[in-house]
Amino acid sequence: DVVVTQTPLSLPVSFGDQVSISCRSSQSLANSYGNTYLSWYLHKPGQSPQLLIYGISNRFSGVPDRFSGSGSGTDFTLKISTIKPEDLGMYYCLQSTHQPYTFGGGTKLEIK
């Protein structure tokens, strides 16, 4: 199975900060057609997870441009610039290139 290692576990922030979350996979997430199914989600308490970024760097509809994704192969990053109160919660990356699909362990974005 593909192991997805997400760091850091916890990210204390102040509003207005810029932060990065890393996601590393144990094997390349590019398939034989050149597609990479790496996506990022925000999960707030009491709510359903929400898709932020798909296909490494594509923002989902309605997602502010302060969220950006980058990377390739086995190494991926989610950047959030100018953090706002509504950005607090758990962030997860997901690889859905290889079965079984696997989530990263999560990063808790919280106030310092």
Add this chain to the structure above:
Amino acid sequence: EVKLEESGGGLVQPGGSMKLSCVASGFTFSNYWMNWVRQSPEKGLEWVAEIRLKSNNYATHYAESVKGRFTISRDDSKSSVYLQMNNLRAEDTGIYYCTRSHPFDYWGQGTTLTVSS
């Protein structure tokens, strides 16, 4: 508007069974792969199962932790996906979400399963 609505959760004893349902609306259900994802405080988000399209012979895939115990199915005529869960364990406790893919762009509100004696 895309909507996914889960139902069927509750309290069940270890070794028991439960069937979750998810009804979809606002999109052509038969054109999308569907998945179940669960969340527990200990493990975070965990992908559980996927079912593909009629054109894929409704191929299914499972997480190792549920293989042989859980069965995902769908009824395109009812825009519904199901998760039959047997031989339940305490570690299956959590909130179960249905979501369509790829990517996992829309999620239901979740239904809570508690496995406890």
